[in-house]
Amino acid sequence: MENNLSGIAKVRANILNHLNTYQHSETIYNASKYSIEAGGKGLRPLLLFTVLEALGESPDKGISAASAIEMIHTYSLIHDDLPAMDNDDLRRGKPTNHIVFGEGTAILAGDNLLNESFNVIAKDKELTAEVRIRLVETISTASGQSGMISGQMLDIEAEKRATTLEELETIHAYKTGALIKAPVTAACIIADAAQEVTRRLENFSEVIGVLFQIKDDILDMEGNPELTGKNTGSDVKKGKVTYVSELGLDGAKGALADKVDEAYRILDSLNELISTAGLRKIVQKFAERDQ
Amino acid sequence: MENNLSGIAKVRANILNHLNTYQHSETIYNASKYSIEAGGKGLRPLLLFTVLEALGESPDKGISAASAIEMIHTYSLIHDDLPAMDNDDLRRGKPTNHIVFGEGTAILAGDNLLNESFNVIAKDKELTAEVRIRLVETISTASGQSGMISGQMLDIEAEKRATTLEELETIHAYKTGALIKAPVTAACIIADAAQEVTRRLENFSEVIGVLFQIKDDILDMEGNPELTGKNTGSDVKKGKVTYVSELGLDGAKGALADKVDEAYRILDSLNELISTAGLRKIVQKFAERDQ
Structure with missing residues (x-):
């Protein structure tokens, strides 16, 4: 992998290749492919590859784990958008899966991406059985009732x-934090990182998980709808508790700056152990993104 | 495990213990638990344990794999019953998951059981990493786009x-056959069975998969609604192509008898290699069941 930008492209190609190779229903394949191609920012794969590089390991070793995490992230969006859940017609400016393929197919396509995520890891014979099963355990712990689903x-x-800021933090830690931490832990497993390095990197991932969510709430208030793909203030209109609704816009920006400092401090503590340059760029990317 | 009857009870206890131990949402726990307790016949765990015994291996070694397969079977029923799919209010005489908990929760509870099925296997440290990852691969292949979901x-x-009998056979091979074959392959992996024994047992599982479906279609026509939990002739009323609609009731019974003979012939061929008594009882159970 030449750089991180090509990382998500490799991940998507790997996912589509897997979906195409083992398909027995064209409809399931097309619906699964549609949402993979609708494409997110690929932040989770980027994080996984960057940690691998920081640990001196080849990013290519992380393609199956990054694919699995991206598939799980995508399935969760398909199911979240369903009428029985958030009932969203558009995502990133494109019609949601159930609008294009119908609800029944969208449910099955989501199930499919979740199911196949573990199949992708199991089939990656470049990794030892021990590494693969630890990846399955780590990722399914992050995506299931111990994390995202709860x-x-x-x-x-x-x-x-009514929800308090404390409850909000708990919800985010499970809903989005767990699947931002998973690629970091996955990379540590693949690179066989020392326990103390893993602990600090996981701590780092928790901080940037919160940072990511604060930025999300700020973007909801002052982001460019053409870039964010959703109307300004849509969370507030839904009556959702956000960092902005709790702290005000300036308060949220202050909290964001604090988290940026905290993330850098953890990286400082890792400077003599691993190469942290790529991870510093990630902090910047998470804090300054406009979509 | 003293006998096979207690097998499914152990599996359910194992599933509920896992769901309870790692829960962070009471609603997800309650909804997942509801459908596990609503309880199927436990035929897939029974098959897994019986093959383990036939291979001279302790059935207890199969509890995590049997739990995973039962969780996947249960999740597929929750999602199948949703309004966007089959829209069923009752299953086995009890209100379906979405009737009790609402559609959004039923979707998430299904996702949860699928997700946690792989977590249960990954956490079973009694099995080697190699066996666990092969189980994840085998089971996710059976339950995903290579099998059940397609x-x-x-x-x-x-x-x-309009559907032909040939198409019907293809659909059943994926929809129900794959998850009847999976426990047999899983048991062979756990017991480290010889390749030729595995091949014949998988062949056996394909035959009883078809046998199971023919019996299902016959029960739909002449079963006791109090035992089957659904109205007589409900498939025919829905205009579904079944073995009975294609072959007539007598024709279907003849086809069932043929499959029983075929299953016994495969077991005859295994007589000198493994202990087939328990598997013979399964053939009988599948062919003579009244629910």
Whole structure:
């Protein structure tokens, strides 16, 4: 892999190749492919590859794990957009999966991406059995009831009543934080990182997970709809508790700056152990993104 | 495990213990638990344990694999019952998951059972990493786009138009056959069975998969609604192509008898290699069941 920009392209190609190779239903293939190609920012794969590089390991070793995490992220968006959940017709300016393929197919396509994510890892014979099963355990712990799925449920339930900032932090830690931490832990497993390095990198991932969410809430208030793909203030209109609704716009920006400092401090503490330049760029990217 | 009857009870206890231990959302836990407790016949775990015994291996070694397969079977029923899919209010005489918990929660509870199925296997440290990752690969291949999910999609698409018996066989091979074969392959992996024994047992599982489906179609026509949990002739009323609609009731019974003979012939060929008594009982159980 020449640079990180090409990383997400490699991941998408790997996912589409897997989906195409083992398909027995054209509809399932097309619906799964549609949402993979609709393409997110690829932040999770980027994080995984950057940690591998920081640890002196070849990013190519992380393609199956990055594919699995991107597939899980994509499935969660397909199911989140369903009428019974958030009922969104558009995502990133494109019609959502169920609008194009119908609800039944969208449910199955989401199931498919979740299911195949573990198949992709299991089939990666470049990794030892021990590494592969640890990846399955780590990723499924992050995406299931110990992480993302509980976060989605808590988020739905929180919309029905007043929520505190503390509850908001818990929800985000599960709903988005767990799947931002997973690529970091996955990279540490693949590179066989020392326990203390893993601990600090996981701590770093928790900080940038919160940073990511604060930035998301700020973008909701003052982002460019053409870039963010959603209307300004849409969270506030839905009555959602956000960092901005709790802290105000300036307060949220202050909290963002604090998290940036905290992330850099952790990287400082790792300077003598690993190469942190790429991770510093990630902090910047997370904090300054406009979409 | 004293006998096979207690096998499914152990599997359910193992699943509920896992769901309870790692939960962060009471709603997700309750909804997942509801459908696990609503309880199927446990035929897939029974098959897995019986093959382990036939191979001289302790059935206890198969509890995580049997749990995973039962969780996947259960998730597929939750999603199948959704309004966007089959739209069923009742299953086995009880309200379906989305009727009790709402559609959004039912979607997430299904996702959860699928996700956690692989987590259960990954966490079973009694098995080697090599065995665990082969189980993840085998089971996810059976339940994903190479198997069950494609079968569900083909089944939905087949309802909209005329279907031949050949297409019906293809759909069933994916939709139900793959997850009847998976416990047999899983048991062979756990017991490290010889290649030729595995091949014949997988062949056996394909035959009883078809046998199972023919019996299902016969029960739809002449089963006792109190035992089957659905109205007599409900498939025919939905205009579904079944073995009975294609072959007539007597023809279907003849086809069932043929499959029983075929299954016994395969077991005869295995007589000198493994202990087939338990598997003979399974053939009988599959062919003579009244629910």
